């Protein structure tokens with residue numbers, strides 16, 4: 001009898017051990033094949049589906065529309081805050097350059113990791129309970145769709161959005177050329193000047209646009225980071241691009257120009273990069289792009305660092321390194337390994353954010369003129 005009772009107990013225990021995580025989690029994600037490159041409709045269906053299927057901790061976010069009317073979609077992953085409290089928020093995105101497909105896919109990998117790990121993995125559960133994690137896989141859907149339409153280099157390697165043609169372009173032997181598209185990562189109001197060459201040329205891959213925030217995609221990001229939903233509680237932002245294995249810090253609109261807390265950003269970036277390296281020896285260089293590569297004005301992350309209280313603001317240029325030119329789209333079997341190693345670096349950032357903000361109560365509203373002095377403390381200590 002004793003033996004039988006023990007056996008029954010063991011069986012019950014095993015059943016509970018096997019079934020509990022799934023039952024507790026109740027999380028599920030729509031199928032998304034990360035062993036191949038997907039088209040925009042797959043991203044759209046996935047992001048909408050993951051929010052629909054997990055309403056207790058995933059919310060769909062549409063922050064605006066592209067030039068051609070596609071939604072700028074993301075999710076907020078996080079258990080709702082207790083009444084009267086604001087959670088610290090973090091932001092991950094797949095960038096705004098059309099051809100940089102791996103970054104879009106790695107953002108989906110992050111969503112998979114967070115949603116499927118909730119109530120299963122202790123670390124992930126802590127992140128979802130403590131933080132609001134915003135993930136925006138594709139912030140330039142028009143350019144992405146266009147880059148998928150042909151293997152012709154001029155289309156497959158498209159970088160900009162799909163702004164209508166502008167006929168003030170110049171080439172080596174002519175002027176008044178008409179070219180389409182604006183580089184969304186040159187369109188922000190930081191270091192913007194009509195004298196910036198080649199960013200002032202509509203036929204350049206890096207055309208900044210006729211004026212700062214001329215594009216709906218960059219206006220949508222600006223308006224969302226300034227909105228009462230996340231302003232004052234967004235503490236870290238990582239924007240992924242390809243390629244180069246660079247962990248890029250602000251500022252990039254001018255060489256040797258740094259925010260006051262640069263050392264903090266650099267120290268954390270080095271720790272995160274070391275963690276990534278430990279996985280399969282992917283080596284990142286850490287620094288500003290201005291110092292490592294050359295000045296780039298109008299960048300999204302530079303503008304966000306300068307105009308919001310967000311502390312840790314990074315651009316990751318994912319693998320491969322810079323030895324190969326135009327390696328924006330690695331073979332798709334690398335997407336999951338890149339997702340795994342990059343996630344380990346993201347964990348280092350999340351851990352630091354949680355540790356650093358445990359006694360903070362985020363402030364609630366943007367300042368009246370819509371901008372802030374980046375040197376003043378904005379996270380009020382309790």
Ligand SMILES: [Zn+2]
Nearest residue numbers: 097100241242
């Ligand atoms: Zn890029």
